[in-house]
Amino acid sequence: xxxxxxxxxxxxxxxxxxxxxxxxxxxxxxxxxxxxxxxxxxxxxxxxxxxxxxxxxxxxxxxxxxxxxxxxxxxxxxxxxxxxxxxxxxxxxxxxxxxxxxxxxxxxxxxxxxxxxxxxxxxxxxxxxxxxxxxxxx
Numbered sequence: 001x002x003x004x005x006x007x008x009x010x011x012x013x014x015x016x017x018x019x020x021x022x023x024x025x026x027x028x029x030x031x032x033x034x035x036x037x038x039x040x041x042x043x044x045x046x047x048x049x050x051x052x053x054x055x056x057x058x059x060x061x062x063x064x065x066x067x068x069x070x071x072x073x074x075x076x077x078x079x080x081x082x083x084x085x086x087x088x089x090x091x092x093x094x095x096x097x098x099x100x101x102x103x104x105x106x107x108x109x110x111x112x113x114x115x116x117x118x119x120x121x122x123x124x125x126x127x128x129x130x131x132x133x134x135x136x137x138x
Contacts, residue, residue, distance in 0.1 A: 004099075007047040008088065008107055010038060012115065014052055015084045028053070054091045055084070062087040069130045081116040082124060089128045093137055101137040105129060 014034055017023075023030075031052055035045050055062070063075055066086050070078060078086075089108035092099045105128045112120035132138075 003044045004047060005107065005110075006038075007044045007051060008111060010035060010044075011048050011051045011055070011088065012081070012084060012111055014048070015055060015088070016081060018056075019080050019084060051088065051091065054095055055087050058091050058095070059087060062090040065090055065131050066127060069127050079116055079120065082112060082120050085112050085116070085120075085124050086127055089124065090131060093128065093132055094135075101132050105132065 014031060017034075028049065031049060032045070035048055066078070066083070067075055075083065085108045089104050092104035092107075093101050096104065105125060108128060109121045109125045112124040
């Protein structure tokens with residue numbers, strides 16, 4: 001598994017943990033302790049920290065973007081894993097200059113297929129692609 005793909009997977013797991021335990025904010029020491037349980041390449045922990053902190057900090061912006069496109073679906077009706085993957089994809093699309101827009105979407109879709117429902121991949125793809133096109137990302 002590629003380093004960034006693994007970083008996204010671990011970030012998803014950590015963000016899901018914070019979601020279900022209702023942790024608020026970003027606790028860097030808690031994240032570092034969690035990440036230390038994995039055998040990782042040197043660059044992976046740094047990317048996990050960047051991704052997790054960015055997704056948490058940019059949460060409200062991402063929720064607004066999702067809500068604009070998820071017609072007739074309140075954000076809380078979207079599966080927690082899908083919400084997190086959408087927020088991760090949005091963060092990478094707008095803030096990771098070295099991650100192409102299509103790669104951010106594809107990675108989120110693949111994680112949705114792996115960790116969520118059978119329809120989640122298409123749902124995540126549709127929302128993220130719509131956001132990307134509306135903001136002129138290529």
